[in-house]
Amino acid sequence: MRDVAVIGVGLTQFGELWEKSFRELIAEAGAKAILDSGISGKEVDAMYVGSMSSGRFIGQEHIGALVADASGFSFAHVPSTRVEGACASGGLAVRQGYLAVASGMHDVVVVGGIEKMNDVGGTSATETLATAADQEWEAFFGATFPGIYAMIATRHMHDYGTTREQMAQVAVKNHMNGVLNPYAQYRKEISLDAVLNATMVAYPLGLLDCSPVSDGAASIVLCAAEKAKKYTNKAVKIIAAGQASDTLALHARENICTLQATVHAAKMAYKQANLTPKDIDLAEVHDCFTIAEICAIEDLGFVKKGEGGKAIDNRITTRDGSLPVNTSGGLKAKGHPVGATGVAQVIEIALQLRGDAEKRQVPDARIGLAHNVGGSGATCTVHILEAM
Amino acid sequence: MRDVAVIGVGLTQFGELWEKSFRELIAEAGAKAILDSGISGKEVDAMYVGSMSSGRFIGQEHIGALVADASGFSFAHVPSTRVEGACASGGLAVRQGYLAVASGMHDVVVVGGIEKMNDVGGTSATETLATAADQEWEAFFGATFPGIYAMIATRHMHDYGTTREQMAQVAVKNHMNGVLNPYAQYRKEISLDAVLNATMVAYPLGLLDCSPVSDGAASIVLCAAEKAKKYTNKAVKIIAAGQASDTLALHARENICTLQATVHAAKMAYKQANLTPKDIDLAEVHDCFTIAEICAIEDLGFVKKGEGGKAIDNRITTRDGSLPVNTSGGLKAKGHPVGATGVAQVIEIALQLRGDAEKRQVPDARIGLAHNVGGSGATCTVHILEAM
Numbered sequence: 063m064r065d066v067a068v069i070g071v072g073l074t075q076f077g078e079l080w081e082k083s084f085r086e087l088i089a090e091a092g093a094k095a096i097l098d099s100g101i102s103g104k105e106v107d108a109m110y111v112g113s114m115s116s117g118r119f120i121g122q123e124h125i126g127a128l129v130a131d132a133s134g135f136s137f138a139h140v141p142s143t144r145v146e147g148a149c150a151s152g153g154l155a156v157r158q159g160y161l162a163v164a165s166g167m168h169d170v171v172v173v174g175g176i177e178k179m180n181d182v183g184g185t186s187a188t189e190t191l192a193t194a195a196d197q198e199w200e201a202f203f204g205a206t207f208p209g210i211y212a213m214i215a216t217r218h219m220h221d222y223g224t225t226r227e228q229m230a231q232v233a234v235k236n237h238m239n240g241v242l243n244p245y246a247q248y249r250k251e252i253s254l255d256a257v258l259n260a261t262m263v264a265y266p267l268g269l270l271d272c273s274p275v276s277d278g279a280a281s282i283v284l285c286a287a288e289k290a291k292k293y294t295n296k297a298v299k300i301i302a303a304g305q306a307s308d309t310l311a312l313h314a315r316e317n318i319c320t321l322q323a324t325v326h327a328a329k330m331a332y333k334q335a336n337l338t339p340k341d342i343d344l345a346e347v348h349d350c351f352t353i354a355e356i357c358a359i360e361d362l363g364f365v366k367k368g369e370g371g372k373a374i375d376n377r378i379t380t381r382d383g384s385l386p387v388n389t390s391g392g393l394k395a396k397g398h399p400v401g402a403t404g405v406a407q408v409i410e411i412a413l414q415l416r417g418d419a420e421k422r423q424v425p426d427a428r429i430g431l432a433h434n435v436g437g438s439g440a441t442c443t444v445h446i447l448e449a450m
Numbered sequence: 451m452r453d454v455a456v457i458g459v460g461l462t463q464f465g466e467l468w469e470k471s472f473r474e475l476i477a478e479a480g481a482k483a484i485l486d487s488g489i490s491g492k493e494v495d496a497m498y499v500g501s502m503s504s505g506r507f508i509g510q511e512h513i514g515a516l517v518a519d520a521s522g523f524s525f526a527h528v529p530s531t532r533v534e535g536a537c538a539s540g541g542l543a544v545r546q547g548y549l550a551v552a553s554g555m556h557d558v559v560v561v562g563g564i565e566k567m568n569d570v571g572g573t574s575a576t577e578t579l580a581t582a583a584d585q586e587w588e589a590f591f592g593a594t595f596p597g598i599y600a601m602i603a604t605r606h607m608h609d610y611g612t613t614r615e616q617m618a619q620v621a622v623k624n625h626m627n628g629v630l631n632p633y634a635q636y637r638k639e640i641s642l643d644a645v646l647n648a649t650m651v652a653y654p655l656g657l658l659d660c661s662p663v664s665d666g667a668a669s670i671v672l673c674a675a676e677k678a679k680k681y682t683n684k685a686v687k688i689i690a691a692g693q694a695s696d697t698l699a700l701h702a703r704e705n706i707c708t709l710q711a712t713v714h715a716a717k718m719a720y721k722q723a724n725l726t727p728k729d730i731d732l733a734e735v736h737d738c739f740t741i742a743e744i745c746a747i748e749d750l751g752f753v754k755k756g757e758g759g760k761a762i763d764n765r766i767t768t769r770d771g772s773l774p775v776n777t778s779g780g781l782k783a784k785g786h787p788v789g790a791t792g793v794a795q796v797i798e799i800a801l802q803l804r805g806d807a808e809k810r811q812v813p814d815a816r817i818g819l820a821h822n823v824g825g826s827g828a829t830c831t832v833h834i835l836e837a838m
Contacts, residue, residue: 063554085586108693117505117578122585124536127828130695131584136702136828139714141693143542144534148512154531158546165553166451167691190505196519197510198473303555305496305529307518314524326527440515440524 063164065287067297067450070099071409076278076397077247084120084178085132091279091402092133092174099283100293106135107168109142112155112175113401118190119182129174148194149350151175152280152404153434153443157303159284160445169286175405176279187275191400194437196311207350208272210312210438212264215353218319219266222368226266229352230257231374233270233395236349236388239381240395242422247276247397271352276397280405282412290450298415301429302446304331310440321439324361331431331444332363339363342446343427344414345385346407348435349392355379358433359387362444381422389414389422404434408445415449451552453675455685455838458487459797464666464785465635472508472566473520479669479790480521480562487671488681494523495556497530500543500563501789506578507570517562536582537738539563540668540792541822541831545691547672548833557674563793564667575663579788582825584699595738596660598700598826600652603741606707607654610756612744614654618645619762620740621658621783624776627769628783630810635664635785659740664785668793670800678838686803689817690834692719698828709827712749719819719832720751727751730834731815732802733773734795736823737780743767746821747775750832769810777802777810792822796833803837 072094074087082090088111096103109130117123130142145154152175159173179187192201195210218224234254240246252270260268290297306326312318332338339362347362349355356370364385365373373379379387390396390410393403411430413419432445460482462475470478476499484491497518505511518530533542540563547561567575580589583598606612622642628634640658648656678685694714700706720726727750735750737743744758752773753761761767767775778784778798781791799818801807820833 115505115511117503117581118511120585121581121589123503123506123534123581124583124698124825124828126535126542127695127824128584128698131698131702131828136695136697139694139696139710141715141718142695142829143546143693145546146511146532146534147514154514158531158533158549161546161549161553161555164555165549167549167552193505193509193511195512196516197508201509305531306527307515307524307530308527309524310512310515310519314519322527327529330529436515437512440512440519441530 064166066160066163066284066300067287067290068282068300068412069285069290069294069297070095070283071412072098072281073245073406073409074279075245076276076399078180079277080181084176087277087279088129088174088176089132091281092172095172095281095283101170101283104138105170106140106172108162108171109135109140110155110159110171110173111144112151112404113144114146114148114151114177115190115193120178147441148436149400150404150434150436150441150443151401156405156408156445157305157443160300160303163284163286169289171284172281173284173405174279174281175402177399177401178277179275179399180277199311208264208267211351211353212267213312214318215266218353221319224356224371226258228371228374229271230254232349232352232355233257235380236392236394239389239422240391243391243396246391246395247274248395267351273350273393273398276399278397278399278402280402280409282405282408296416297450298412299448299450300445301448302331302335304328304444306442308440312438319357321357321361321442323439323442324358327442327444328362331446335446337446341429342431343429344389344424345387345431345433346390346410347387347433349388349394350398362433381424386424389419389424404443407432407434411447415447452554454548454551454672454688455675455678456670456688456800457673457678457682457685458483458671459800460486460669461633461794461797462667463633464664464787466568467665468569472564475665475667476517476562476564477520479667480560483560483669483671489558489671492526493558494528494560496550496559497523497528498543498547498559498561499532500539500792501532502534502536502539502565503578503581508566535829536824537788538792538822538824538829538831539789544792544796544833545693545831548688548691551672551674557677559672560669561672561793562667562669563790565787565789566665567663567787568665587699596652596655599739599741600655601700602706603654606741609707612759614646616759616762617659617740618642620737620743621645623768624737624780624782627777627810628779631779631784634779634783635662636783655739661738661781661786664787666785666787666790668790668797670793670796684804685838686800687836687838688833689836690719690723692716692832694830696828700826707745709745709749709830711827711830712746712821715830715832716750719834723834729817730819731817732777732812733775733819733821734778734798735775735821737776737782738786750821769812774812777812792831795820795822799835803835
């Protein structure tokens with residue numbers, strides 16, 4: 063396989079974007095990424111788009127073609143493919159774009175991720191998000207994602223002594239980072255007390271333990287690493303693209319506190335990159351709920367199983383800690399337009415490795431990891447990037 | 451890129467399958483394909499699934515993981531990815547599986563396609579199918595696919611003198627083939643008079659000019675061609691995988707009778723295979739409506755533009771003609787469970803090249819082409835296969 067580089071990145075504002083349509087958002091992110099990359103539009107060989115449920119949210123399937131069309135690429139007849147893996151749709155799109163270039167089939171590929179979750183007709187966002195859970199065993203009976211992650215959280219508290227305060231500190235940390243990210247949905251600090259005393263959604267998860275409902279799009283340009291210099295001096299290399307799956311329903315798993323898809327996708331990625339968790343300088347992990355970040359740093363091998371809560375206490379994952387996690391603000395503060403999330407995570411890592419992360423820059427960042435989860439962990443992607 | 455082979459195929463019955471669930475259908479097709487291939491389940495490295503709108507049809511997104519789970523692969527944590535491109539979802543899944551093997555990332559990949567379109571709650575099949583059209587310019591105003599293809603048909607009649615009889619003969623031919631396909635939804639011949647006098651759906655397309663609403667699943671096993679002999683002596687090679695896009699809305703095209711996505715996907719495929727249309731022994735083309743088959747044989751270069759109707763008169767595309775088209779019965783008679791269609795087309799070509807097509811076998815078939823279209827042509831894939 064050929065080496066693959068990220069040569070351009072583009073983000074829209076994340077948030078409640080009542081005045082912007084699905085088409086406008088993806089075209090904006092794509093145009094920014096192409097401008098950042100130095101390519102001309104006619105050099106684009108293929109496109110991939112991650113979107114979870116445009117069919118339900120905006121009554122539009124056939125999203126690959128729509129995005130090519132809205133971005134002005136339909137007239138060049140560029141192949142455009144939508145991939146879907148619930149909230150890991152963006153990570154899957156990055157991995158398919160990576161394979162398209164690594165295979166030698168295409169030289170320059172644009173990867174986008176998008177979701178428009180506000181200003182939608184029909185069903186509620188929570189109801190549509192529940193289609194990422196097992197319809198027959200979970201969603202049909204009324205289970206929603208806050209409820210599913212609440213079960214994971216209570217079990218984690220029972221098995222490992224994790225506390226509500228430790229979970230709340232994840233939200234506090236990620237909001238501190240979000241303040242420094244101009245694209246974040248929430249650019250304000252929140253106090254530990256505010257998180258602990260927020261409206262309870264599903265015990266032990268209060269409103270501020272949950273990532274928000276968001277609109278937004280993210281886009282990157284990939285090209286064969288050997289051709290990157292032709293376009294930019296700001297390229298970063300994708301040195302691993304791991305992916306794994308697990309049962310859709312929580313009840314079918316041996317241990318609900320371990321996301322085996324994360325464990326296996328990480329194993330695949332570390333093997334491909336010939337690295338261990340200790341080699342990672344910073345990570346974006348999938349904090350759809352605060353407990354999810356705690357599970358993630360355990361399952362990715364950054365700390366031992368059960369010690370994710372203590373890692374928060376010990377400030378390991380703060381921006382000045384030994385392993386900064388979610389410097390972008392994470393899903394919690396940056397926002398979580400589900401199809402865009404996996405692409406936006408790769409963008410934050412790329413910006414950090416380029417030295418372009420401005421006020422939230424981690425010094426001497428050389429190797430970063432992006433971890434994207436679908437649903438309660440039935441799909442996971444892990445990408446590792448390295449400065450060039 | 452490495453050469454890629456199809457080493458196993460599996461189909462469910464296509465039809466109104468009230469007694470079988472989405473999960474049962476995809477597990478059945480996958481199990482048949484794996485059994486046919488000679489691999490053991492633990493050799494599967496990755497899975498791809500094409501499905502157009504499971505989110506709307508059955509209230510379930512996250513279909514990649516669901517299919518891995520329903521097929522017993524979640525416990526092996528095999529990466530599983532859903533791709534969507536409306537009625538070309540199956541073709542896109544084949545192409546992504548092809549790239550995953552060609553790249554060297556995975557050795558053995560199972561590709562599935564599925565749609566469950568009957569026995570669904572909420573909206574009608576026609577309403578959900580319309581999400582493959584442009585929501586803002588077409589579907590919102592009430593346009594459905596019979597109406598969209600009717601516009602293509604009337605223009606084709608106006609520009610090239612194509613007749614209702616020529617279109618009707620496409621249906622007659624495909625039903626004759628469907629009689630010989632044990633998996634087809636309609637295994638009965640229909641007369642020219644029956645097609646011409648059927649209930650009008652959208653002039654000039656009557657009920658028997660339209661493919662049906664169907665349930666069904668299809669699955670193939672791909673592996674690196676150099677390893678195919680290890681498993682089977684019935685492998686066929688994928689020698690090209692083309693894909694292209696076009697505007698979503700019909701009004702934005704220069705000429706609505708030419709599907710530019712077909713033209714460009716075919717061009718990409720012929721170039722990769724180093725072949726011309728004259729080298730193709732047989733083809734499965736996307737006959738969602740009878741006019742679509744006429745456009746397809748023109749746009750694929752088998753006949754000149756405007757001569758698709760005459761080709762039917764001259765019996766070029768019948769099973770004993772110089773270029774048999776839709777020996778499976780096509781979407782018209784075999785059925786059109788949209789996500790499954792692109793995979794099922796590749797299966798028909800593979801069976802013909804293996805000499806396993808039984809009573810509908812085309813003698814001396816060496817090279818075949820599969821052509822899958824999304825919506826009114828905003829997405830197209832063209833695969834070319836060769837006997838090994």
